[in-house]
Structure formats: structure tokens, C-alpha cells
Amino acid sequence: MVFILIMKEVSERVSEAYAVCVLLYMVGKSVNGTVIAGFFTAGGDTRFGFLCDTINLWCLIFLAAFVFKWSVPVVYLLLNLDEFSRMPFEWHHYHKYKWVRNLTQESGGLRK
Secondary structure, X not given: OHHHHHHHHHHXXXXXXXXXXXXXXXXXXXXXXXXXXXXXXXXXXXXXXXHHHHHHHHHHHHHHHHHOOOOHHHHHHHHHHHHHHOHHHHHHHHHHOOOOOOOOOOOOOOOO
């Protein structure tokens, strides 16, 4: 009976920790999705999002999985942490405002 009570307490703590982790991940995912896929793409800068994904997802995760041969849970953790690892770079890029481009065409006026 004591074992069941201990396991219930442990499972509640694990559930709470997992809920906090999921919450943080969703905040990071939402911010990155809005900034990279929303602001930068709408402003005409699709290259930055491509570079972020290429460097984080393909280079770093590839090295972790195939060169360093880290375990699957560690690689998965790194894959999810990439949302937070690119945040400083995207905020720096956002505040430079080099991503804003004029996407409209100038014309001589309305045609009849």
C-alpha cells in the first residue's frame, strides 16, 4: 500500500514536470513559428528561416545522431531544444529590420 502511495506521488510530480516542459516547448514553437514563418516571410525574407532550419535541424542534429552517436532520447531532446537555441538569433535578426522589403510594384497609376 505504501508503494502505491509513493508511486502516485511520483507520477503526479512527473506529470507536473512534463506539463511544464510541454508548456515551454509550445511557447517556443509558437514564437518561432510566428516570427520566422510569419514576420520574416511576409516581409520578404525566406532565406533566414531556411538557414535556421538547415543549421539547427540538419547540421547539429545530424552530428549528434550520426557522428557523436548519442542516444535517441538525447537527439530528440536536442531536436526540441532547437526552438530555444535559435531564439536569440531570430530576435537579433528581427531588431535589425533587414528582413523588411518592399514587395509592392510601383506603377504609373491606374490603367483604364
